[in-house]
Structures are given as C-alpha cells and as structure tokens.
Amino acid sequence: MSEIQRELETKVYVAGHRGMVGSAIVRKLQNEGFKNILTRTRSELDLTNQQAVFDFFKEEKPQHVYLAAAKVGGIHANNVYRAQFLYENLMIEANIIHAAWLHGVEKLLFLGSSCIYPKMAEQPLVEEALLTGPLEPTNEPYAIAKIAGIKLCETYRHQYGANFISAMPTNLYGPGDNYDLETSHVLPALLRKIHTAKVNGEDEVHLWGTGSPQREFLHVDDLAIACVHLMDTYDGEDWVNVGTGVDLSIRALAEMICEVVGYTGRLAWDTSKPDGTPRKLMDVSRINALGWKAQIELRDGIERVYSEVKDTF
Ligand code: GFB
Numbered sequence: 001m002s003e004i005q006r007e008l009e010t011k012v013y014v015a016g017h018r019g020m021v022g023s024a025i026v027r028k029l030q031n032e033g034f035k036n037i038l039t040r041t042r043s044e045l046d047l048t049n050q051q052a053v054f055d056f057f058k059e060e061k062p063q064h065v066y067l068a069a070a071k072v073g074g075i076h077a078n079n080v081y082r083a084q085f086l087y088e089n090l091m092i093e094a095n096i097i098h099a100a101w102l103h104g105v106e107k108l109l110f111l112g113s114s115c116i117y118p119k120m121a122e123q124p125l126v127e128e129a130l131l132t133g134p135l136e137p138t139n140e141p142y143a144i145a146k147i148a149g150i151k152l153c154e155t156y157r158h159q160y161g162a163n164f165i166s167a168m169p170t171n172l173y174g175p176g177d178n179y180d181l182e183t184s185h186v187l188p189a190l191l192r193k194i195h196t197a198k199v200n201g202e203d204e205v206h207l208w209g210t211g212s213p214q215r216e217f218l219h220v221d222d223l224a225i226a227c228v229h230l231m232d233t234y235d236g237e238d239w240v241n242v243g244t245g246v247d248l249s250i251r252a253l254a255e256m257i258c259e260v261v262g263y264t265g266r267l268a269w270d271t272s273k274p275d276g277t278p279r280k281l282m283d284v285s286r287i288n289a290l291g292w293k294a295q296i297e298l299r300d301g302i303e304r305v306y307s308e309v310k311d312t313f
Contacts, residue, residue, distance in 0.1 A: 013038040013062035015047060015096055016069030020176040021111060021169075024224035025066050032228065038062055048091040057099035065100050065108040066227060067093065067149070071142075075208070075276045077183040078139040089145030097152045101162050108164040109231050110153050112146040112239065114216075114280045115139045116168060124283035127168075127239055136277040150239050157237050167230055170243035170282045173301065174220030175308055187217055190254055191306060192313055194261045199313075204266040208273030211251030216243050216281050219296040219304075226292045234290055243282030244294040260302050 001009075012029060016022035017039040029037055038060055045056050047069050071081075071088040078085055093110065100108045117125045118133030130150070135143045153164035173187040181189055190207065197205040226242045234240065248256075254267050284294075296304075 008033045008035055010034065010064055011036045011038060011060070011062045012064045012066070013060065014066045014068060015092075016067075018042075018176075019068060019070070019072070020172065020174055020178075020220050021223065022066070022068035023176045024174060024220040025068055025227055028221070028224035028228050047095060048088055050091075050095045053095040053099050054102065057103040057105075061103055062100075063106045064231060065096065065105050066231070067096050067108060067110045068227075069096070070111070073178070073183045074185040074189065075138050075274055078142050079137075079274065082141045085139075086141035086145050089142060090148055093145065093149040093152060097149070097156060097164065100164070101156050101160055106163060107231060107235075108153070108162070109227055110149045110164065110166045111227070112150055112166055112168040113142070114168055114170045114241070114243070114282055115143045115277070116146050116150065117280065119277050123279050124245065124281040125241065126283045127241060127286060130239075138274050138276050153239075154237060163235055165230060165234055165236065166239035167227060168239055168241050168282075169223050169226075170216040170218050170241070170280070172218055172220050172223060173305060175305070176220075177305070177309075179309065179313065186215065186250060187253065187257075187302070190257045191261070191302070191309065194254070194257050194263045195306075195310055195313055197265055198261055198263040202265060204268045205263070206268050206270055207250070207254055208270055209250065209275040210271055211249060211254065211267070211269050213250050213275045213277065214247045214279040214281065215250060215253065216245070216247040217253070217298055217301070218243055218294055219301040222294045222296050225295075226287060229292045230287075230290070238286070240287050240290070241282040241284055242287055242292075243284050244298070245282060245284040245288075246298075247279065247281045248298070256299060257302060260299070260306050
C-alpha cells in the first residue's frame with residue numbers, strides 16, 4: 001500500500017459533522033478520498049456525557065479527530081444563553097480531548113474562535129494577543145470555553161506529548177448555517193432579513209447595533225481546506241489563526257448583501273441591540289506561511305450562499 005493510500009485509510013472522527021464546520025470538513029475529506037470517516041449524531045452520542053464519549057473512543061479508536069462540535073451562535077445567543085455556552089463547550093472539549101489522549105489518538109485538531117482575543121487587542125490580532133486583556137462581555141463565556149480548549153491541547157502536548165493542535169477561525173458563513181434570527185450570526189441574519197424585506201416589498205429593514213463594528217468573514221469551505229491542511233502538515237504547539245485578513249463594517253456588509261439580493265430599501269439601525277467587539281481582524285501571517293490562503297472572495301461567497309438558501313426562507 002502506498003503512503004497516500006495508507007493516509008486515505010486513516011480512521012478520522014469528525015465531531016460535530018452536522019454543523020456548518022463539521023459538515024464542510026466531511027465534504028473536504030470525502031473529496032480527498034478519505035474512506036474511513038467516523039461520525040455520530042447527537043442522539044447516538046451525547047458529547048457532554050463523559051462516560052459515553054470514553055466508551056465511544058475505546059470502541060472505535062479513531063486515529064485523527066477534528067473537534068468541530070460546539071454550541072455556537074451569534075451575539076444575542078452568546079449573551080443570553082451564557083451558562084449553556086460555557087458548560088456545554090467545556091464539557092465537549094474536556095471529554096473529547098481527554099478521551100483522545102486516553103485512547104491514543106495520533107492527532108487532534110481543535111477549533112476555537114477569534115473571540116478568544118481581548119476586546120481591545122491591537123489589530124490585526126496576532127496569536128500572541130491571547131490573555132493580554134479583558135474579553136468582550138457579550139461572548140465571554142464562549143471565549144473562556146474556547147480558551148480552555150486551546151489550553152487543553154497545549155497542556156496535553158506538554159505533559160503527555162499528545163499531538164493536539166488548535167485553529168482559530170474568524171467569523172464563518174456557508175452551507176448549513178443557522179438562519180434563526182434570534183440565534184444566528186450576522187451574515188445569515190442579514191441575508192434572511194434583507195431577502196424577506198425585498199420579497200414583502202418593505203421599504204426598510206431593521207438591523208442591530210450601529211453598523212460601525214468591523215468584521216471579517218471566511219467561507220466555511222475555505223476553513224475546511226485549512227483544517228485538512230493543518231492536520232496534514234502542522235505539528236506545532238502554537239494555535240493558528242484562520243481568516244482572510246480583510247474586514248469590513250457591518251454597514252458595508254449589509255450594503256453588499258442588499259446588492260446581491262437586489263434590495264433598494266433603507267437600512268434602519270436598532271441601537272438598543274449590542275455592537276459587540278469593535279473590530280476583530282485576524283493576522284493570518286502564520287497560516288499563510290504554512291501554505292494556506294483563503295480563496296473565496298466575500299461577494300462571491302455571499303452570492304453562492306444566497307443562491308443555495310433563498311428558496312428555503
Ligand atoms: O455574528 P455576530 O452575531 O457576532 O455579529 P459577533 C454581531 C454584529 O453584527 C454586531 C451586528 O455588531 C451586531 O450589532 N448585527 C446587525 C447583527 N444586525 C444583526 C442581526 O440581525 N443579527 C446579528 N446576529 N447581528 C460572534 C460571537 O461575535 O463571533 C461568537 O458571538 C463567535 O461567539 C463569532 O465567536 C466568531 O461577531 O459579535
């Protein structure tokens with residue numbers, strides 16, 4: 001068997017395969033020809049249940065793990081379901097990372113988030129900015145859980161020699177996103193709101209905050225390429241930012257979406273809703289130096305996603 005054939009036989013567990021990130025990783029692995037992809041639905045395996053996770057790893061003995069399972073949401077969900085965001089994410093990470101070590105997983109990739117960096121960190125955000133200042137309050141519980149995940153990978157590497165690595169994606173969008181207006185992230189929320197306003201002939205659309213915060217958006221298919229690339233090539237202890245290195249204001253995003261959707265009404269800003277972090281632009285020099293760069297331009301990505309979802313709203 002050749003080296004490549006052997007690699008394609010690797011038993012790979014993708015935790016969170018029904019989510020936007022996990023499903024993109026599964027698609028990418030399938031396209032690459034991986035033959036042994038292991039998944040479990042939430043009803044088959046509750047990742048917050050330590051014994052169930054330990055039993056699963058003992059029985060299946062995966063060689064590689066992509067840890068893409070998480071409780072996620074936009075600014076409102078993060079701010080309201082604070083206990084769940086902290087508890088569920090801590091449990092999922094601790095259970096999987098410990099089980100992976102106990103059962104000899106050869107390599108694990110943990111997915112974090114750009115919200116781990118301090119609210120007022122210097123821009124663009126370098127990896128070294130971690131733990132240098134207070135976090136953005138609206139997503140502090142989620143960020144603390146994600147920081148714990150990074151530290152689990154780091155400490156299991158130091159103490160036990162485990163090859164566990166971490167990637168920190170910027171704000172994501174793509175197929176399989178959440179379009180529930182209460183719990184979604186900004187890009188899917190705006191697509192839905194602006195599409196609905198157009199279809200209903202409304203002359204204004206209500207968006208949250210002031211429109212001035214800056215955000216960076218990465219298509220999840222680009223993230224999946226980065227994840228598989230890191231799994232193949234990167235064994236370092238430092239976590240790695242994954243983004244485009246380009247951002248825009250929420251107002252500019254809304255205007256771009258209006259163009260894609262073909263909506264010409266007015267944007268009305270509800271300033272009783274939070275703005276969140278003023279800016280979180282990733283410094284992506286580390287991953288660029290490792291041989292990955294985002295390929296999908298934001299406008300193209302939005303057009304792609306809009307054509308996939310517009311008939312489902
Ligand atoms: O994606 P998002 O909800 O979260 O974006 P974050 C929030 C920004 O978009 C704020 C504005 O400035 C909001 O005021 N916004 C405008 C809206 N209209 C809307 C709307 O209809 N819905 C939403 N959701 N926002 C997330 C964290 O922060 O970043 C997650 O909550 C994660 O934990 C992710 O880390 C990367 O970008 O502020």
